[in-house]
Amino acid sequence: MESNLITEDKQKNKLEKAFEILKTMASKPSGLIGLTIVLFHVILALISPYIAPYDYKAISPNTMLLAPSAEHWFGTDSLGRDVFTRTILGGRTALTVTFFGSLIALLWGGLLGIFCGLVGGKIDDVVMRVVDAFLSIPWILAMLLIVSLLGTSTEVLIPALGFFYGKGIVRVARAATHDVIAKDFIVSARARGHSNMSIIWNEIIPNVRDAILVEGAMRWSWMLLGFSSLSFLGFGVSPPTPDWGLMISNARGLMSFAYWSVIAPIVGLSSLIIGINLTADAFAKALGIDRSTKAPV
């Protein structure tokens, strides 16, 4: 005998599933706002080279520190460059570096965490103590060291950021794995004699994927802040490449009389971070990982 609930819930392919999740995310105002902001920034990063009204590195002594006007919407900076142009271009490097950085963090942090959670015992102990040791090092000092030794190219920044932001993911992935491995389907796979790799791939990853992805999304926004801090300190991207962190750093001394050149990059950076945070929260809720469950009564 068939029940109606089952027939309604036919199997969906992956694309439909992803679309369903997006739809759920957009159904709440906070999720919709977050998604819109992130989408806006991504599109902007893609098309900004074609719509930028000026050359971002064109220095002009005639147009130094002009206030916003019809010609220069966000004014100009101390070297006479158009702030609007530099702001819309300023997210490109940050987004690329942190996106790939987060992917690397997710990959190594997630896999190591799952592995430690599964094998346990001495290997787990040793690895987790090493991770703890790394957690105790102030990341920004370590990053400064790496950058001053190896340079500030994106080839260095992406793996370095990915490494430092993956440590936290190790812990989350390990905890999520611990929840799953006590279940009988893992015991069953073990008793059948599947290898550790096969158990990780087939049985564990589908069940911890969501938790790790949500954590990765949260890490992305933190990494964005971290990357901008590096630029602010002068260790991120090198001038004249437009970057929010760098722009804030350059303009902060002139804040008292040329506020426009610092406000635009701040708005750009903080809106993106808020957007990612909102999206990550909505993502978590859409996947059913809700951290604010209420008591039943």
Next chain:
Amino acid sequence: MNEIIESVKNLSIGFNSQKGKQISILRNVSTNIKKGETVGIVGESGSGKSTLALAMMGYIKQGLFPLKGECLFKSEDLLKMSSRQLEKIRGRKIAMIPQNAGQALTPNLKIGYQIDEALRLHTDLNKTERDKKISELLNKVRLPSPETMAFRYPHELSGGQQQRVAVAMALAGKPDLLLLDEPTTGLDVTTQAHVLELLRFIAKDTGTSMIYVSHDLGAIAQVSDRIVVMYAGEIVLEGPARKILKEPIHPYTYGLLKSIPKLSLAGLPASMPGSQPQPGSINEGCSFYDRCNLATDHCKKNSPDLEHIKELDTNVRCFNHKELINQNNNLQTSITKKSNNSEAKEVLKLKDVSISYAKQKFFDQLLNKISDQNPTVKDINIDIKKGETIALVGESGSGKSTILKSIAGLLKTKDGQIKFENDRILSSDLKMRNSNDLRAIQLIFQNPDESLNPNHTVEQILSQPLKLYFNLSGEELKKNIIDLLKKVRLGEFYMSRYPRQLSGGEKQRVAVARAFAAKPDIILCDEVTSALDVSVQAAVLNLLQQLKEDLGTTYVFVSHDLAVVRAISDRVAVLYQGRLCEIGPSQNVYKFPSHPYTEVLLGAVLEPDPDIKPKLVAEDIVEEKPPEKGCSFQGRCPRKIGNICNSEVPPWQIGENGNAIRCHINIEELASLQQ
């Protein structure tokens, strides 16, 4: 006595589906609870019995809301009251005892404090009066040494004792109505019998009305005066307990009673086909139509009303109930199973197996040995023949699952050997076993919700063992999966389903199919039916038996339920604290003489018959560790003969009924004692 204290009138409770449709979980339920009466509400999971019981104390689960009807407690409608008014009634007038007392008690507050809290809320006693009342209550629920018990934490008590504390808390406010939601479901058989006995005593002693909700007709039969049978959100049968259990005139109750395995009966119980309809899927006609063998075309179109039968004092919702009135002698039918041939070869041999959970000391870890003088499981010797079903029986902590795990290679043995086919020793380390040995032994777990990966389709689940052991792929893999599904009577369309889209019975069928995918020689069944509803349980047992007869598989069947064991097994081994007490052919283990522990277990079995009362011979204390020396059952044995039981391990004796018993009492003497 005939004063009605709560009455439910035409109550319907439901929820709004995602598509905005109104779906009811309870449909037009009406019943009355009289003063001093115990009413048992029985039904399978999803029948709405808990929703009804909770509504009777004015509580409706989140997401649900009352559609119509009322719940009158002393002529006040509970469903219309404000939470302030309800606060005054709950605890003082209506109290509840939850299913799992271990989770309902706050873990970091002492028992006495928690009862005191209930007294402060619901009575006007002062401090000294309350202290006196606490030990009075603890005494009433027959907890040992009530004075010191008040200073204990919940985790220091056993499950049965925690349940007693919950009863004491519920009694604190002297309620008129006590609501019990599956209060003995998680408990061991002996403990369960004791708690039920206590409840019956309290009902008589205090005159409290009780509503007892359970899926277990055995437990219901022991406590209830009147029984309400629920099916798909409706009351289908309601009447005096004796009438309902002995002369059920609704086909659902009739089938349900028939599908319960009974101690007095060898062979498998008859199973009921199908499963309960999902809420909202019934549009017209009788909700039991699909599974009923009395159904006619009339039942398909028209839904029957609850009809009062005067001579039986029973309400029934069936057009054809008259056909069942004189049929009740058939309640005791069973399907006989083929007995296996006793000449068969031995396939698995456990020789002096001991298993320890003790943590290895550092030095022992280096030498890779376990030094534990008092291991959890000790000296297990069992020979298992090909095609046989051997059952391991015992209460929780008896080591039955532990033995199963070490056969599967999931737990290392401390001493002894596990030999497989032709006396070849199986390594106790899973990684050292070869692929063929791994294939030969498969496991089926208790809870199919946990043993199936929720993110895999049935196809993916079944392809795991097929890929691993036989390297199948493509069309061949698919063909094999369809064959497997057919074997467990599931259609091809189940392949794309996820476990959450299946019912409990269907899930367990998939788990059975996965075990059989490996073409195993031995299947280890760990409480495979205890998470299932009775009617589904019978179907799964029948399926297992059928598959065994077709494929010649050997089962090692672990269960705490003696009646289920009796139904399916050829041989039974009774375990207590990881030591064997008795082993023998299943039809004989249930005959005396038997080991005193077996006697205790048999006495505590609850039959769905008000005339068979459990015999409570031993205390329901829980021992945490097996005794260092002597007989394993010395702590609770009602027939203990003296010091010899404490100091010497009893010898094996073989009775005339063919089962081996490990006891100091001479077997003939035991036989005459148990007459």
